[in-house]
Amino acid sequence: RLMPELPKFDDEDLKFYGDEEEESALSPPAALMSVLATQELLLENILECIPVGEFAVIQPLSDEFCLVLGYLLTWKLTLAFFKAASSQLRVLYSQYLRRTKSLNKLLYHLFRLMPENPVVSGPTSEVPNKDTKTFFTEELHLDVK
Numbered sequence: 562r563l564m565p566e567l568p569k570f571d572d573e574d575l576k577f578y579g580d581e582e583e584e585s586a587l588s589p590p591a592a593l594m595s596v597l598a599t600q601e602l603l604l605e606n607i608l609e610c611i612p613v614g615e616f617a618v619i620q621p622l623s624d625e626f627c628l629v630l631g632y633l634l635t636w637k638l639t640l641a642f643f644k645a646a647s648s649q650l651r652v653l654y655s656q657y658l659r660r661t662k663s664l665n666k667l668l669y670h671l672f673r674l675m676p677e678n679p680v681v682s683g684p685t686s687e688v689p690n691k692d693t694k695t696f697f698t699e700e701l702h703l704d705v706k
Contacts, residue, residue: 564638564641564642564645585653585656586653586654586656586657586659586660587650587653587654587656587657588654588657589639589642589643589654589657589658590642593635593638593639593642594661594663596635597632597635597636597639597663598661598663600628600631600632600635601632601663601666601670603628603632604628604629604632604666604670605666607625607628607629608670608673608674611673612673613669613672613673614672615673616673616674616675616676617673617674619674629674632670636667642654
C-alpha cells in the first residue's frame with residue numbers, strides 16, 4: 562500500500578534534474594534498491610551454472626525458493642512504485658536501472674527460472690487436452706490468508 566505513495570516525494574525535486582548536460586538518473590527508494598542489489602548477488606550465486614535458455618528447478622520451501630520469492634516480490638514492489646510515478650520520474654528511475662543493469666539481471670534471472678512447460682498443477686486427466694491450462698493463460702491469485 563505504501564509504494565504508490567512514495568513517488569510524490571520525488572516530484573518536488575524533479576525540477577533539479579533537468580538542467581544537467583548528461584543523462585540524469587534518480588534512484589528508486591534506497592532501501593528497496595539495497596535489498597534488490599543483495600538479492601541479485603544471491604541469485605547470481607544460485608543460478609550461475611545455469612545458462613539462459615535452460616531452467617533451474619527450485620524445490621518449494623527450500624532456502625533457494627525463499628530467496629527467489631523474495632527477489633520476485635521485491636521486483637513487484639519496484640514495479641508498483643514505477644506505476645505510481647509520473648512519466649518524467651519514470652524516465653529518471655529507468656536511467657538508474659539501466660546504469661545499475663538491474664533490469665538486465667531481472668531478465669536473465671527470469672529466463673533461467675521460467676519452467677520449460679508452465680502447466681498449472683491440479684487435477685489431471687489421462688487424455689491430453691489441447692486446452693491445457695498454463696501460467697500464461699490463467700489468472701494467478703496470490704492473496705495471503
